Amino acid sequence: MSAIKYEKNADNIVILTLDSSGQSANTMNAEFRDALNDVSQKLKAETDLKGIIFRSAKKTFFAGGDLDELIQVQPEHATEFFKMIEKLKADLRTIETLGVPVVAALNGTALGGGWELALGCHYRIAINDPKSKFGLPEVTLGLLPGGGGIVRMVRLLGLQNAFPFLMEGKQFGVDQAKSLGLVHDTAENQQELLDKAIVWVKANPKSQQPFDVKGYKIPGGDPKTPAVAQVLAIAPAMLRDKTKGCYPAPEAIMAAAVEGAQVDVDTALRIESRYFTQLAIGQIAKNMIGTFWHGLNAIKSGASRPADVARWQATKVGVLGAGMMGAGIAYSTAIKGIPVILKDVSVENAEKGKAYSQKLLDKRVSQGRMTAEKRNQVLALITATADAADLQGCDLIIEAVFENQELKAKVTQEAEQYLAEGGIFASNTSTLPITGLATASKDAKNFIGLHFFSPVDKMQLVEIIKGKQTSAETLAKAYDFVQQIAKTPIVVNDSRGFFTSRVFGTFIQEGMRLLAEGVHPAKIEMAALKAGMPVGPLAIQDEVSLTLTEHVASETRKALQAEAKDLAKTPVDEVVHTMIHELNRKGKAAGAGFYEYPEHGKKHLWQGLDRWQKDHDISEQEMIDRFLFVQALDTLRCYEEGVLESVIDANVGSIFGIGFAPWTGGAIQFLNQNGIERSLQRSEELAQKYGERFNPPPYLKEKAQQKQIIQ
Template structure:
């Protein structure tokens, strides 16, 4: 057997040691399943007194073979079902043999790896360096190796829900508190010794759900305690998924249906739902983007090779407003000292208070203490003098979107910083090459576009200027990963990638308002398409004032360059709203009115109907959804054709993690492949005919569509 080792010790205990050759982690694929099934037969025939699941790797078990799931076709459901049932049959045979079964968990046990642990009677883990969970839902799948069936029987329907429908994972300490791990030990030697000791103390053992008189924790689905919750759960789930994410709904069905039948029937129900998801089209979107492409980013595929890794020790942030304060938190919370500079120390201290408020919230939740707060705040130095930047190895400019102001602070900072220090601009729209003209070392000048709020948004868009060196790009990539953010790399242009694509979303919403489409229909269409926030609500958040400033700067720059100035989609609405004094949420409201009392809900501004009368003919809901989805995908295609974004990986990750493109699509370019290039072009042509030339696809996609070929890097 090539993926595991079977050892029977002198006491008669079978040690099943997972050790996939030529791999850093254990993986559940057909080869492993074949080995495990043969091992189960050996356990039953060998008269052992107990079984210990162990790992020879640094981790316990990584989970299922996602390459296999990605390659599955719709007609391959039956062999997948048989494979799942064979693995679960072997797990069940050992589980019900009447002998004690222990999982000795030395590292991460995820997905199928944790399902093996759940098939044990007792779970022992190292107190540090272990994480467990069933995150399959985040990839469009469900735990198909018995995870749904056993978690429901272990914890009950309600308690199991966040681990199954949300994919919640826990470290060993929290897992122990939650009842997912039974015992903690401090080192590997104690781990095996504790497993042996438990077996010796429990010569006969069975799962609690296999004992006579077992009752489901928290009650059965039909019990009064749960009946009400079960009745509304599908509606609550649909509100979260908008009907676009089948995995959470399939998991909920498998949980409730499986809780009403015997274990083996529940297991078969689970397998059937797994097959349904795994052979569907949407899972490929999720796997492609959130697994394969995300892992490429984490592995530094987009980072220039041959440049030594760099650790940043002290970072300067120019500007202590919301963005600057958030960047300071991002640094300090990862142990990086920083200087937060503003025009006055008082202004800088207000920015530092942002971090104090965030850590106070953690303290209130029991996730931090006063010592941690003091340590974090000690890493943030406030300043009003450029001289305090002298020992910083990175400067991040986060001042207002004003080209003269950015030039001023660039020049002042470069007079005092070290020659090896990088300079980064946090601009969201202004081209980096133009901003670098204020620098005496443009090869060390780069864009680092953070997203607001920085403490919650995981993405940083790295923008490469015309003179930015590979070394600067590589070191900037290192910094983004050092602060725990996800980097994407794009080339320079106005609005770069994310701001440029995001602008089409808000502009399309305004265009619909101008056409007489009811604002509520626009927002509901966005909601049903899977966007987290509608285009009108998000315009309020970023403010119409900012959008107008971006427009004015664009017009000024293009005019100065002698370039044509394109008409702005939705400009009429923007102008009328600003003229009416409706500038955004921060100034009292724009498309929405905002309640003064805490906890109140925003409502659409009644004055919209006077400014923009609603047409008598209702708009097509499908057109609303498609306009918002297609316009951003088409703009991404233009960015790709122009070389602004060069990989589908960065386009997909950036669109979901940066600007809220619906996760079910897999991202703007994966959405094109999901629809199919020919079908996408056909629908875009329909939208162009109805709503304007902006829906015309680039020639590169039309060429692919002739053969219905997919987009590829």
């Protein structure tokens, strides 16, 4: 069975139908590579060849590289891997330079290697489907387009225009592809697609790539052109400022693009292969493929969902509390076509919450991403009310009121009576144990935690928290709802702070500990960014607000005292108390925290923080290790204690919920990729210097002794 079906019609046009065996999508696996080599040799031997058309037997055109293969490539395979890539590209180049017209008939999405295959054709026709996506997203997995994508995009678009598609992995639809000149024509169905391809082949008996025509110049100029040279002089510094040196892929893409633009096509393709090999054998690509591809796909297919419960869809959702969280949940639900009852203590408050959706939808309309009619339809799905009776018939009610157990109990009891039969009740708490909140419910098995992240419209993750009595059916329904609104669910067991809030707190606290130790605040923030965290701990603490941190610490103390336990005061408590009660700096919402927030200007660190400054000699790497290890070790404790049940949920949740450095592949993968024995040794060193929070969990010691990774 070949991955490419070879068929010559009466007009001597060869139609190559892509059809990888045993797969729902075509990929550049070994079967495809062998088939492409056979096809290229057969085409070379044709005596009266009039043209070539690539088409697909699958629902999409081509999915891209085989990531299961790529993740296995080790440094010792570098030469073999490089030769394999070069052979694949040589076969594509053979077909591209036969002198006959080559057409890509795009029946659907073509990403990564699929788009590279399309770029290797002289003419591209796409079915006019708004769902089709094209582009080169390899950079999001720590890789670069290694099948000629860099070389051909640069030659077709020019360096500056190609950069966003290469270095950011921006995808585009049929309309944008046409406006860029990357798709030349469209068709309405499969038959018209093939007919148009045949017509074009017949009309263009001699054909070649525009960049293979003698005298062709790259749009906008090559790197020696003054305007391009001026941009390239500062581009590496701007890129380094963005990546903080954590991501080698964008830097390799820029280098391959610029170097390749100064030489002939075949040399440029070889340069691209070398950079691709370098990334493919590296650890960062493996980290990112493991989590952003395999991990997310496992979650999409329901890895942590009870398998024996039928699929479910919410038909009417109630949201209690129309503040930032409630308003965001209402918007995210309504935009997926689900009616929402948004309830607050007054209609005015509820309407304010609905106005948040209006603002987001108006922005979409102004950007041309939505019609005014569609906006009005979405808004009509949100009912703002102060009357609990309007919740009648909701099959899911989500409570999103302030973090106070008594208040949450009150609104639960008021609303729960209106649930439809078989409906479930969820609390959007970030720290309060679900089992405790469920005591206010008439049926704890139908009660669950749905922890959304702010701002809800932008944040992809939802942490689903099982209480001690939460049923498998309730968990399955919650999981299905999260996917219904196109968000990513992870599942955790109940405990104070659950997983994300608990571990997130360790990062912020480590930043404040460094401040209390006397480290300059700018050094703290920069070390966090260089670790790969999206924002520094002091900036995040301002966003969260110091008063909320104090409130959560106070509630935790009360709860622990009730269990006859104690929570010792730390240097962090002193910093928080001083900031709030002595300096009246409570965070961003209050207009003053660790940062100053001038009305017309950029926020900047407050000079008054020098009260903590001492002559403290600590290296940047030491701070980076403290930030990453304090979170990774606590994530492992969550796994060891059963708060987390899967490494996939730990890695995905740490990146999408906490912002843990994506280059690592997640908090547990950070320990794996570091080498378990090295991670153990480093955590013991940090514990000796800085305290028990860095003590390695017994599970880490066990894995180090067994010389096994955590999986």
